[in-house]
Amino acid sequence: MASAHDAIGPQSRDCADTRSPRRARFAGALLILLSLIPTAACFLAFAWWLPSDRERYQDYRAARPCTNGALQRRQTDCLSTWRLTMEKTVNETGKSSRYEAVLTDEDSWRGTVNFGDAGPLLERLRPGDRVRATAWRGHIRVLGKDGVKQDTSAAPRDEVQMNAAVGVLAGLFAAQLFLFGAMRLARPRDYKPFTWDPYGRTLLFITTGACFGVGLTAVWIGIPWWTVPAVSVPLVAIAAETLRLRLSRTAAHEALSAVDVSGPGRARHTA
The missing domain is CATH 2.40.50 (OB fold (Dihydrolipoamide Acetyltransferase, E2P))
Structure with missing residues (x-):
């Protein structure tokens, strides 16, 4: 005879399975909406902040x-x-x-x-x-x-490369939020490795280091501000894909190891 636990268990699992995709889709939509904030920051950095500081420096020099x-x-x-x-x-x-x-x-x-x-x-x-x-x-x-x-600290400086670095960082963070949200909407049951831990957190650290590293280098050697997005965006893209492939291989290896370990046990139990 089936127990009450047996009768309730599958139904509870079905409800959990139903809620999980809904929760994932809701989180995905929220991430896409949140991506609008750094998108606006990126736009302001390149459309207003950078040109304003550059014009101010040129006026000061003239x-x-x-x-x-x-x-x-x-x-x-x-x-x-x-x-x-x-x-x-x-x-x-x-x-x-x-x-x-x-x-x-x-x-x-x-x-x-x-x-x-x-x-x-x-x-x-x-x-x-x-x-x-x-x-x-x-x-x-x-x-x-x-x-x-x-x-003095009030003196205009020709350091708009750092303005560009902040703008690129905001733009790449917006792209990360949008991608993570889109994956939850498209694949609500299987959106890994597009999660905060470890992919999202590591990717954000890499993005921050690349943007400010390239920006500071551009200031020190005096190259134009547009080299900051030209260099940092491909660097982050390559790092993101490399990290994703590594995490996918690690997850596949762990899943294969779990099957190898649990397989003989199930066979003995069945026998």
Whole structure:
């Protein structure tokens, strides 16, 4: 006679099997919707952020010293020079590094200027030193003393390669989310290895390392920003396919090993 467990068991398994594809399809649709967020970030990076920073740097490089008339009209698109006094400096390294200079002038103005590091000028400055500050569009961009100059953190830089790296990272992450979601919609019962652990997590680490690695290299050697997507996208694509094939082979090997181990046991049990 069939027990209550036997009667309920298959029905419960059928319900679980029905819920599992539904849950997978729901997760897939959610991943596709979430992919729109990094897609928008990628679009903004290449359509607005990168061109804006590049234009700002070009304007800064093209700026000329202010004339007396421009200073009287308080125009800020030219380079104005001011003689300021160093009140104090902050050189703190560690987890929360701080590189600052507190400046004053003869009219009781007092301001703080930030730097990315201590050299070559900031570490030499002492309270009371007179420095030459170059301002553009209302912010101090360069400090100088005795022929030594240092850009402040506000100085425009020709580093749009990093803007491109962030945009590529956002675009590739959007593609990863979309692919993982599409696989759940197309194959709700068998979408491996397109899961977070280990494929998705490892792929995200590889993508991040490739984008920022190529971006930093492009900044250091001074190659154009478009080389960042041109190099990092194929690198990530090759790494993703290599990783997928390796995981598929590992899963197939483990399944074959499980069959080899369980087969003789079932045969003895049947006999």
